[in-house]
Amino acid sequence: MSRLNDKVAIITGSGSGIGKEIARSYAKEGAKVVIADFNDESLRETVAEFQKEGLDAFGVQVNVASEDDIQRMVDDTIAHYGKVDILVNNAGIGDEMQAAGNVQDDTWNRVIDINLTGVMRAMRKVIPHFIEQGGGTIVNMASISGLTGGRGGLAYTAVKHAVVGMTKNVASQYGPLHIRCNAIAPAQVATKFAANMSKMDQFGLEVATRGVSMMPRVGTVEEVANIAIFLASDESSLINGVAIAADSGWSAY
Ligand SMILES: NC(=O)c1ccc[n+]([C@@H]2O[C@H](COP(=O)([O-])OP(=O)(O)OC[C@H]3O[C@@H](n4cnc5c(N)ncnc54)[C@H](O)[C@@H]3O)[C@@H](O)[C@H]2O)c1
Numbered sequence: 575m576s577r578l579n580d581k582v583a584i585i586t587g588s589g590s591g592i593g594k595e596i597a598r599s600y601a602k603e604g605a606k607v608v609i610a611d612f613n614d615e616s617l618r619e620t621v622a623e624f625q626k627e628g629l630d631a632f633g634v635q636v637n638v639a640s641e642d643d644i645q646r647m648v649d650d651t652i653a654h655y656g657k658v659d660i661l662v663n664n665a666g667i668g669d670e671m672q673a674a675g676n677v678q679d680d681t682w683n684r685v686i687d688i689n690l691t692g693v694m695r696a697m698r699k700v701i702p703h704f705i706e707q708g709g710g711t712i713v714n715m716a717s718i719s720g721l722t723g724g725r726g727g728l729a730y731t732a733v734k735h736a737v738v739g740m741t742k743n744v745a746s747q748y749g750p751l752h753i754r755c756n757a758i759a760p761a762q763v764a765t766k767f768a769a770n771m772s773k774m775d776q777f778g779l780e781v782a783t784r785g786v787s788m789m790p791r792v793g794t795v796e797e798v799a800n801i802a803i804f805l806a807s808d809e810s811s812l813i814n815g816v817a818i819a820a821d822s823g824w825s826a827y
């Protein structure tokens with residue numbers, strides 16, 4: 575079955591982790607995928623790996639916090655593949671679990687620029703193309719910290735809630751123009767994400783992880799990619815403006 579045949583999908587942060595698996599799974603479903611990542615080395619490796627597997631992939635080096643880079647990411651995609659049908663806003667960083675009393679301005683600003691403003695900029699850029707071609711789909715990577723209050727640092731929790739809010743706003747306002755916008759809200763997934771946080775706020779870490787023993791299990795990138803395929807494909811045609819918790823029921827408690 576090829577659920578994304580001939581679709582063109584941009585996946586940000588797809589040089590590793592969840593984004594890489596979403597890109598691979600989309601390509602296996604027939605999509606042409608744009609690997610958009612800040613890390614030039616993992617970006618090149620991913621494109622080469624996919625092409626070796628016979629998948630159709632094209633790489634664009636991008637810092638999602640840069641307006642120029644976002645413009646180039648979408649313009650290069652259209653120059654290379656002729657269109658864009660799916661945008662997955664997945665690139666994101668952690669906030670060292672900084673609790674409100676310990677927030678550092680540089681961490682706050684970086685998390686806002688990448689995890690929030692980057693998502694807005696990419697949506698702002700693709701929406702006119704989607705309108706012109708009669709529709710398109712956006713999948714935003716939120717987090718369980720976008721649905722619950724105490725499981726991350728302040729900045730990360732704030733921006734992931736904002737991503738859920740933007741998802742609903744876009745779905746509501748552009749749904750009538752055949753644009754769907756949904757989000758995935760995973761709990762812990764096995765990637766390098768946590769290891770990339772270097773100087774953890776010890777208080778923040780301690781209070782944010784109090785309930786981890788009740789988390790049924792850590793998710794896999796394949797399980798998150800399965801949700802991302804569903805949300806990008808016509809199988810989810812009736813769904814717009816939701817954030818799907820991908821947490822084995824952890825937040826249901
Ligand atoms: N892993 C988890 O436990 C988990 C849980 C919930 C939500 N998430 C979210 O999933 C998304 C992906 O995380 P992951 O676990 O795959 O992490 P990861 O660190 O493995 O991958 C993130 C990717 O984003 C890229 N990136 C970082 N900053 C960028 C920038 N400014 N511009 C472009 N690319 C950039 C990195 O180079 C990397 O390839 C993030 O938005 C994260 O918040 C992760």
